[in-house]
Amino acid sequence: MKYALGPLLYFWSKQKVESFYQQAQESSADIIYLGESVCSKRREIKASQWISIAKEISSSGKQVVLSTMALLEAPSEITVMKKLIDNGNFIIEANDVSAIQLASEKSLPFVVGPSVNVYNAQTLQLFLKQGMTRWCMPVELSRDWLIKVTRQMELLNISNKFEIEVFSYGYLPLAVSARCFTARAENRAKDECETCCIKYPNGLQVDSQEGQPIFTLNGIQTQSGSCYNLINDLPMMKELVDVVRLSPLSVETFSELDKFRGNEQGGSRYNLKESKQCNGYWHNIAGLDINQ
Template identity: 55%
Template structure:
């Protein structure tokens, strides 16, 4: 199995982003996803900046994929989407069907991102016909569901035509909205948000009255309150998953990649998940729960 560093979901200052990806040059990641997937107002890096970073990483023998946004709301965002899809150098992760359409029109192979609702073999076949080469499984699906889907793909004769990637580590993107929850939490209007999400480099926790962290607010994106961690479950991925994704949260992501590399190589040891970690979805139980 290969390891992937997913797209950065948070809003960081440009220098922080560049420093992070300089470290990624020598990380355990085989594949690195780049680009803004959450909010077009986050313009610390422009499209050309992401492409320049992509070239540096590609020179270091990393496979680079440019990720598109999951929710587009304005013509300017479609313009940026076309720039990404027509970059001519790097594969693209499509996170909405608009991106799929543009990539299919241009006959560009693509990755189907986890934001696209793809839950059965028939949809996978449709996406393959449009150029999909890799499917990132929706985050809420279980191992049992994956086994069922792959069996259906085998029956359709398409199983060998795509790779399977699994979101395995990080706060899980659960939903997207036209509203900005981070701005709302500061009593700001979305159109006058002052880019306040840059103050929350790993999102803003949302807790219950009992002080349980149920969600993380990240602009228009709602994430799981607990960090998803499938490190102990790597052996159960054998024969099902081709690529394991770690979602960036800071320099500790590189340590996580090292841990997953050890698990893939069979040299790691099982860990006790922390109180704010979970693995429920993979085990077909409530997402915030943990099966040790």
């Protein structure tokens, strides 16, 4: 299996982003996704600068993928998406069907991101014809569901014609909205948010009345309240999953990446309950639950 660092989902300072990706270049990741996929107001790093970072990282031999936005709300955001698609060097991760269409028109290979609703092999067949080379399945789906789809793929004769990727570590991106929940939490209007999300480098935790973490607010994105972690499930992914995705949380993500690589054969058993992490969706149970 290959290991990927997904796109940075949070808003960090330019200095912190550059430092993170300098370390990423030296990490054990095979694939690195770059770009702003959540909110266009986050302008510390512009599209041209993401492309420059991509060129630097690719010189180390890693595959680089440029990620597009999951929710487009303005013509200016489409302009940025077109600039990423026209970069001339790197494939893109399409997090919206419009990005798939534009990439297809340019005959540019693309990855279908987890925010695109793909639930059957017929949809995968369509995207394959348009140029898909990898598919990251939606985060709420299970191993049983993935097995069912791979059987459908065999009937359509599209098995092994693209890679399958699974979001395996990080706070799950569950939904995006036109509203900014982080701004609302600070009693700010969305148009006057002052990108206050930069104060929450791993999002803003929301607890239930019983004190249980149920969501993480990340601007217009709602994430899971617990960190998702499939490190104990790597042996179950063999011959089913090609790429394991870890979502960046901090520089500690690199040590988590090394732990994943070291546990590919299942030699260690990590206590997710003790670390307040979850793996429910993969096991076809409630997402915040744990299957030990």
